[in-house]
Amino acid sequence: MTANPWVRPYVLTGGRTRTRHHLYVHTLVSVDHYDPTAALRLSPEARRLYERASFGAQSVAELSAHCGVSLGVTRVLLEDLAAADHVLINEDTYASPYDHRLLKRVIDGLREFA
Amino acid sequence: MAFVSSPDRAVPNVTSAKIVVAGGFGVGKTTLVGTVSEIPPVNTEAWMTQASKTVDPLNGSEAKTTTTVAMDFGRISLARDLILYLFGTPGQPRFWPMWDDLCRGASAAVVLVDTRRLDVSFPAVNYFENDSDVPFVVAVNLFDGRQTHPLDQVRDALGLADTVPLVTVDARDRRSCVQSLLASLNNTVEKTSQVATR
Numbered sequence: 001m002t003a004n005p006w007v008r009p010y011v012l013t014g015g016r017t018r019t020r021h022h023l024y025v026h027t028l029v030s031v032d033h034y035d036p037t038a039a040l041r042l043s044p045e046a047r048r049l050y051e052r053a054s055f056g057a058q059s060v061a062e063l064s065a066h067c068g069v070s071l072g073v074t075r076v077l078l079e080d081l082a083a084a085d086h087v088l089i090n091e092d093t094y095a096s097p098y099d100h101r102l103l104k105r106v107i108d109g110l111r112e113f114a
Numbered sequence: 115m116a117f118v119s120s121p122d123r124a125v126p127n128v129t130s131a132k133i134v135v136a137g138g139f140g141v142g143k144t145t146l147v148g149t150v151s152e153i154p155p156v157n158t159e160a161w162m163t164q165a166s167k168t169v170d171p172l173n174g175s176e177a178k179t180t181t182t183v184a185m186d187f188g189r190i191s192l193a194r195d196l197i198l199y200l201f202g203t204p205g206q207p208r209f210w211p212m213w214d215d216l217c218r219g220a221s222a223a224v225v226l227v228d229t230r231r232l233d234v235s236f237p238a239v240n241y242f243e244n245d246s247d248v249p250f251v252v253a254v255n256l257f258d259g260r261q262t263h264p265l266d267q268v269r270d271a272l273g274l275a276d277t278v279p280l281v282t283v284d285a286r287d288r289r290s291c292v293q294s295l296l297a298s299l300n301n302t303v304e305k306t307s308q309v310a311t312r
Contacts, residue, residue, distance in 0.1 A: 024218060026131070026201070028128055057197075059187075059189075059199055061199070061201070065187075090127075090130075098221065098302055100303060102129070102221065103302060103303050105129075106221065106299055109196055109198070110198070111296065113190060113192060114288070114289050114296075
């Protein structure tokens with residue numbers, strides 16, 4: 001899945017395989033202020049993720065798929081980008097995926113969608 | 115997740131939720147996701163090679179030319195600040211380590227079954243019965259729009275507990291797919307009503 005088949009994943013992540021915070025595949029990532037100069041200093045993979053995220057809030061999985069960067073590598077790189085203040089990782093509005101306020105909103109939204 | 119370091123920043127307040135669409139190989143997960151998704155289903159689907167044809171037999175669904183070898187997913191923007199993601203689980207057992215990852219943080223799950231090949235969905239039913247806390251419903255995919263077996267027979271054949279809702283779905287029909295998603299969410303509401311946040 002990684003766009004460049006010659007570069008091994010551990011090179012891209014500096015040997016790291018896990019992140020300090022768990023990023024769900026559906027966790028939303030966005031860019032508040034895109035800085036082209038900062039983008040130039042990033043690795044090609046990190047730059048692709050940063051540029052793509054600047055189009056609007058997207059999930060970790062979308063960024064991974066669109067940028068051709070495997071999910072595991074994407075997570076590590078996004079955490080680096082967040083630590084450097086390049087991207088924002090949206091905090092979960094609800095503590096639980098079973099929160100009835102969230103479920104009700106999704107149910108109402110789907111009824112309207114159907 | 116406390117990543118946002120400067121609170122004065124305008125944080126886009128968008129919420130996301132996730133439903134997992136599981137089931138055996140070739141039961142219509144990718145079709146269902148594609149039917150309701152507002153974006154072409156983003157996937158890492160690769161053309162099935164000659165070599166894997168012996169590994170992944172498809173009796174009764176010979177027309178299928180591709181198979182999902184990793185995750186595939188779709189998106190439904192329900193409101194300006196609410197996005198629902200659908201994640202299809204990889205069908206083949208060799209991709210099972212991904213299931214835990216995909217199911218983490220899911221609000222509900224739909225296990226798709228094909229009555230012509232019920233056995234391919236046994237592992238998925240088993241997974242949600244025993245290895246996952248995510249509340250699930252089972253949806254019989256009506257491949258030709260016809261129901262070939264009564265639902266109670268399907269329930270018996272799957273060994274499904276009475277507490278698990280069993281519905282039918284036409285994976286090619288948007289309204290039908292949305293109904294199955296609603297069934298899964300309503301099931302979660304019911305199953306979690308004792309521990310709900312009030």
